[in-house]
Amino acid sequence: SQTIHQWPATLVQPVGSPLSLECTVEGTSNPNLYWYRQAAGRGLQLLFYSVGIGQISSEVPQNLSASRPQDRQFILSSKKLLLSDSGFYLCAWDSYTGELFFGEGSRLTVL
Amino acid sequence: LAKTTQPISMDSYEGQEVNITCSHNNIATNDYITWYQQFPSQGPRFIIQGYKTKVTNEVASLFIPADRKSSTLSLPRVSLSDTAVYYCLVGDFNAGNNRKLIWGLGTSLAVNP
Numbered sequence: 001s002q003t004i005h006q007w008p009a010t011l012v013q014p015v016g017s018p019l020s021l022e023c024t025v026e027g028t029s030n031p032n033l034y035w036y037r038q039a040a041g042r043g044l045q046l047l048f049y050s051v052g053i054g055q056i057s058s059e060v061p062q063n064l065s066a067s068r069p070q071d072r073q074f075i076l077s078s079k080k081l082l083l084s085d086s087g088f089y090l091c092a093w094d095s096y097t098g099e100l101f102f103g104e105g106s107r108l109t110v111l
Numbered sequence: 112l113a114k115t116t117q118p119i120s121m122d123s124y125e126g127q128e129v130n131i132t133c134s135h136n137n138i139a140t141n142d143y144i145t146w147y148q149q150f151p152s153q154g155p156r157f158i159i160q161g162y163k164t165k166v167t168n169e170v171a172s173l174f175i176p177a178d179r180k181s182s183t184l185s186l187p188r189v190s191l192s193d194t195a196v197y198y199c200l201v202g203d204f205n206a207g208n209n210r211k212l213i214w215g216l217g218t219s220l221a222v223n224p
């Protein structure tokens with residue numbers, strides 16, 4: 001069966017510090033991968049999605065970046081965090097079936 | 112680009128049927144409609160998906176009229192554990208790099224005893 005994991009689950013970082021959130025998918029190959037952000041517990045904002053290794057589409061201009069170094073690995077990064085980067089980050093995958101599978105989420109607090 | 116609109120919140124009581132409607136006036140020919148459930152501090156979970164008419168599974172039904180400009184998620188006999196946020200998602204999952212998945216802002220359902 002397919003599983004998705006993302007970490008860390010909780011992160012508290014000072015403004016200006018770097019960020020790295022990781023997501024891995026098991027049990028499937030060539031998944032479509034997504035990073036979403038959810039602020040204030042409502043609304044899913046798509047940040048990045050990827051249909052293959054090295055193929056990243058950015059939906060929102062910001063100080064975040066994403067990379068897909070391996071087929072089932074998706075990384076969200078920032079060189080310098082802003083207060084506005086605080087939120088609940090969700091990784092997800094699908095295989096063109098129309099069903100998105102989400103990870104457990106990573107809660108980021110920038111102080 | 113399809114924009115989705117759904118009520119911000121709804122209240123219900125245990126044992127009642129709950130219907131949540133999502134409007135998507137500009138839905139494209141290849142778009143499907145999918146509903147998700149989200150509990151606090153968890154990722155959304157798939158409930159049901161449809162293209163037109165009616166779809167039913169073990170937890171919900173989805174009603175889509177012929178013009179597909181709206182859809183209604185129906186939860187039969189809700190319980191306290193159905194208290195959650197429900198999202199409507201419209202999009203074409205087969206569009207590859209050009210896919211646009213449009214999420215509603217979510218409907219917060221509160222089920223009361």
